[in-house]
Amino acid sequence: MFNKLKLSMQISIGYAAVLVLLLIVSITAYLGLSSAVGGFGEYRDLARDANLAGRVQANMLMVEMEANRYLVDFSEESLETFDERFALLKELTEDARREIQKPERAAKITLIAQEIDAYEEAFEDVERSVKKRGQLLDEVFNVQGLKMRQLMTEFIEQAEQQGNTRAVYLGGRVQESLLLARLSALKFINTGERVEAERAHRELDENVASHLSDLERQPLDSRQRAELRDFRVAMEAYAEALDGMDLASRQRDTALDEMHRIGPVIANATEEVKLSVIADQGTLGQRLDAENSRTVQLVIWISVIAVVVGIFLSWFLVRIIKRPLGGEPADMEVIASRIAEGDLQIEFKNRDQATGVYRAMIHMVDNLTNTIEQVRGGADSLASASNELNASAQSISQAATEQAASVEETTSSVEQLHASVQQNTENARVTDQMATQASGEAERGGEAVQRTVVAMKEIANKIGLIEDIAYKTNLLSLNAAIEAARAGEHGKGFTVVAAEVRKLAENSRVTAQEINELATNSVSIAEDAGKLLQQMVPSIQKTADLVQEITASSEEQAAGIDQINSAMSQLDSVTQQNASSSEELAATAEELSSQAEALLDAVAFFQLDGGSQKRSRAPAHKPQSGYRAQQDSAADEDDYSDGEFKRY
Amino acid sequence: MTDKTVQHALHGGQFLTFVSGDELFAVDIMQVNEIIEISALTRVPKTPDFIRGVINLRGGVVPVIDLTAKLGNGLSDLTKRSCVVLVSIERNDVQQILGLLVDEVREIIDITDDHVKPPPSFGDQADTRFIQAMAQVDQLFIILLDVSRILEQHEIEQAGAIAEQLSDSVPQAAHSNH
Numbered sequence: 001m002f003n004k005l006k007l008s009m010q011i012s013i014g015y016a017a018v019l020v021l022l023l024i025v026s027i028t029a030y031l032g033l034s035s036a037v038g039g040f041g042e043y044r045d046l047a048r049d050a051n052l053a054g055r056v057q058a059n060m061l062m063v064e065m066e067a068n069r070y071l072v073d074f075s076e077e078s079l080e081t082f083d084e085r086f087a088l089l090k091e092l093t094e095d096a097r098r099e100i101q102k103p104e105r106a107a108k109i110t111l112i113a114q115e116i117d118a119y120e121e122a123f124e125d126v127e128r129s130v131k132k133r134g135q136l137l138d139e140v141f142n143v144q145g146l147k148m149r150q151l152m153t154e155f156i157e158q159a160e161q162q163g164n165t166r167a168v169y170l171g172g173r174v175q176e177s178l179l180l181a182r183l184s185a186l187k188f189i190n191t192g193e194r195v196e197a198e199r200a201h202r203e204l205d206e207n208v209a210s211h212l213s214d215l216e217r218q219p220l221d222s223r224q225r226a227e228l229r230d231f232r233v234a235m236e237a238y239a240e241a242l243d244g245m246d247l248a249s250r251q252r253d254t255a256l257d258e259m260h261r262i263g264p265v266i267a268n269a270t271e272e273v274k275l276s277v278i279a280d281q282g283t284l285g286q287r288l289d290a291e292n293s294r295t296v297q298l299v300i301w302i303s304v305i306a307v308v309v310g311i312f313l314s315w316f317l318v319r320i321i322k323r324p325l326g327g328e329p330a331d332m333e334v335i336a337s338r339i340a341e342g343d344l345q346i347e348f349k350n351r352d353q354a355t356g357v358y359r360a361m362i363h364m365v366d367n368l369t370n371t372i373e374q375v376r377g378g379a380d381s382l383a384s385a386s387n388e389l390n391a392s393a394q395s396i397s398q399a400a401t402e403q404a405a406s407v408e409e410t411t412s413s414v415e416q417l418h419a420s421v422q423q424n425t426e427n428a429r430v431t432d433q434m435a436t437q438a439s440g441e442a443e444r445g446g447e448a449v450q451r452t453v454v455a456m457k458e459i460a461n462k463i464g465l466i467e468d469i470a471y472k473t474n475l476l477s478l479n480a481a482i483e484a485a486r487a488g489e490h491g492k493g494f495t496v497v498a499a500e501v502r503k504l505a506e507n508s509r510v511t512a513q514e515i516n517e518l519a520t521n522s523v524s525i526a527e528d529a530g531k532l533l534q535q536m537v538p539s540i541q542k543t544a545d546l547v548q549e550i551t552a553s554s555e556e557q558a559a560g561i562d563q564i565n566s567a568m569s570q571l572d573s574v575t576q577q578n579a580s581s582s583e584e585l586a587a588t589a590e591e592l593s594s595q596a597e598a599l600l601d602a603v604a605f606f607q608l609d610g611g612s613q614k615r616s617r618a619p620a621h622k623p624q625s626g627y628r629a630q631q632d633s634a635a636d637e638d639d640y641s642d643g644e645f646k647r648y
Numbered sequence: 649m650t651d652k653t654v655q656h657a658l659h660g661g662q663f664l665t666f667v668s669g670d671e672l673f674a675v676d677i678m679q680v681n682e683i684i685e686i687s688a689l690t691r692v693p694k695t696p697d698f699i700r701g702v703i704n705l706r707g708g709v710v711p712v713i714d715l716t717a718k719l720g721n722g723l724s725d726l727t728k729r730s731c732v733v734l735v736s737i738e739r740n741d742v743q744q745i746l747g748l749l750v751d752e753v754r755e756i757i758d759i760t761d762d763h764v765k766p767p768p769s770f771g772d773q774a775d776t777r778f779i780q781a782m783a784q785v786d787q788l789f790i791i792l793l794d795v796s797r798i799l800e801q802h803e804i805e806q807a808g809a810i811a812e813q814l815s816d817s818v819p820q821a822a823h824s825n826h
Contacts, residue, residue: 475683
């Protein structure tokens with residue numbers, strides 16, 4: 001099927017196949033690169049996730065550090081730093097929540113965000129309790145403690161002045177216990193140990209209170225009593241502040257515990273996030289590696305296949321293109337130019353395996369040789385035939401001249417014939433008129449006879465009446481005779497008269513009868529005449545019709561003769577043309593003869609193998625050789641020596 | 649009477665000839681009363697074929713006998729020339745007028761005695777009583793009829809009876825015809 005296509009189509013299909021292979025290679029490479037690029041983007045996203053998680057972790061550590069610093073120095077500066085760090089941490093966390101989408105990691109991030117909020121709350125609790133402690137310390141402990149000590153010192157000084165030793169002693173004991181309590185309270189505030197707080201409480205509630213009660217039982221003046229009352233009030237406030245301090249410390253510790261719990265949780269969570277991302281990165285990297293290497297292999301294989309197919313197609317196209325050509329184009333050109341120069345003595349190689357144009361050229365040379373030989377033979381025959389034609393044409397010319405004379409004679413005869421036919425026509429027309437007239441007259445005659453018949457019949461009737469009268473007269477005469485006979489002798493004379501009358505009647509009757517017979521006969525004769533006339537009318541009309549037909553026929557004959565006349569004149573001119581044509585034909589035959597000679601000269605241009613060239617004028621007398629001898633019968637081969645052959 | 653007739657018959661005299669059924673007959677002129685043309689003929693029912701009917705003769709009823717039928721040659725056709733010959737016959741010594749219907753009357757001829765021959769004898773079977781005699785005229789034989797014997801006695805009676813029967817009513821009828 002491929003072989004039936006046009007050459008351009010075949011080449012186009014070959015190149016199209018190569019292009020298709022190139023396209024396949026390109027597509028494969030493009031697909032591999034696209035997937036590699038996609039994998040790289042994914043990998044970069046993972047790296048960014050890991051980075052974000054790492055920053056969250058680092059900031060968390062910084063936040064914890066700042067918190068610890070604040071817990072150590074309680075300075076506003078530390079607090080500010082903490083707040084900055086914390087804001088950054090929250091921002092990063094928000095970033096992470098946006099960026100990290102994988103569900104398990106997102107859950108971790110959400111956990112981290114929650115814990116960070118909890119951490120913030122806890123830190124705020126710590127901050128509040130620290131402030132509360134500071135407030136209590138500044139407003140209660142330092143004030144009331146100092147106030148109690150001053151009151152007690154005043155009291156002791158007064159008691160000493162009064163000389164109340166007991167009161168001085170008791171006052172000293174109260175002062176001692178008070179100081180112990182304040183010491184323990186300070187220790188508690190600084191270290192946060194609750195043992196110290198309880199000891200301070202015990203000092204205040206047991207020692208100070210008991211010594212104070214003892215003191216109050218001493219005889220004292222009102223001023224002293226007032227001082228003691230103030231002292232007791234301050235002491236109660238102090239104790240109360242101590243409880244508040246304890247509560248605040250406990251709250252701070254709880255918050256700190258919470259903070260300490262949250263820190264590792266967040267650290268763990270971020271670590272897990274990082275680990276998860278790293279694990280994903282590992283898997284993705286391996287996969288990308290495998291894909292890339294597979295793409296490379298695929299591209300290499302397809303390229304190899306494309307190269308192989310391309311080589312095959314080029315070989316195949318060369319084969320396909322060469323088959324219709326059958327040889328090298330340069331060889332073709334040489335052969336074609338030799339044929340163009342009229343040289344048909346060409347040696348062909350590989351006659352049997354020849355294909356395409358080469359084979360066609362072999363055929364062309366064979367057929368040309370054959371044709372030209374035939375043309376030469378034909379031209380020879382043509383020359384002799386034209387000579388014969390020349391002779392024939394001259395005899396035709398002579399015959400045509402004789403024919404022209406005969407035609408003229410015929411023409412004059414036809415004209416005479418024409419005249420007589422026209423005479424006929426005229427006569428027939430006159431006859432027709434006469435016949436028509438006769439027909440009318442015969443018809444009128446018939447009518448007259450009819451009237452005659454009617455009249456005759458009337459006459460017969462009338463005569464019948466006369467006959468009747470005669471009969472009746474006869475009867476009368478008979479009766480008279482009878483009467484006369486009866487009269488006897490007297491009636492004799494009357495008898496004679498009666499007999500005479502009777503004879504007359506008889507005569508009348510006989511005559512009437514004769515007339516009647518005559519009339520009847522006349523009637524029948526007249527009727528016969530009428531019938532004959534009636535019969536005559538259609539005959540005459542028929543005659544008239546026939547005469548009209550004769551007229552028409554004569555006119556047609558005249559027309560026919562006219563046609564014959566014109567035909568004869570045409571024939572005359574044709575005959576004359578024939579004569580001149582035959583002369584021209586003779587000239588043409590001579591021309592033809594010289595043309596045949598010219599044709600032979602022209603065909604002599606071709607140089608042929610073989611000895612069939614009969615004319616000595618042929619320019620080339622080549623020895624018989626080549627395929628033509630081979631195609632001819634083997635008998636021909638015997639006629640020529642082997643030396644004259646060139647086998648191919 | 650028969651003798652008288654025969655004697656009477658064998659002499660000549662004047663005879664009226666007429667044609668009946670293509671035959672020529674003759675009758676003694678003395679027996680003929682009159683010849684009339686045929687006129688209104690009244691057919692009488694229940695009478696024999698040969699009685700063609702009756703005619704009105706000047707007020708009298710006259711029976712008409714078809715002679716052709718009577719002589720056995722079938723009923724005669726009525727033509728322009730048909731006539732009724734009125735004859736007188738005796739019936740019981742009374743003159744009876746009888747009409748004879750004939751095809752045509754011819755002439756009155758004189759027959760001499762020596763031309764009259766007795767009727768031929770055809771044997772007993774043939775009834776030849778109505779033939780009075782045979783007359784030879786111009787080489788022909790004419791049968792001379794005896795009118796009184798044309799009808800049998802009872803036929804004459806019958807005809808007379810019809811005439812009488814009718815004549816009672818005829819005058820009125822005759823008058824009514826006028």
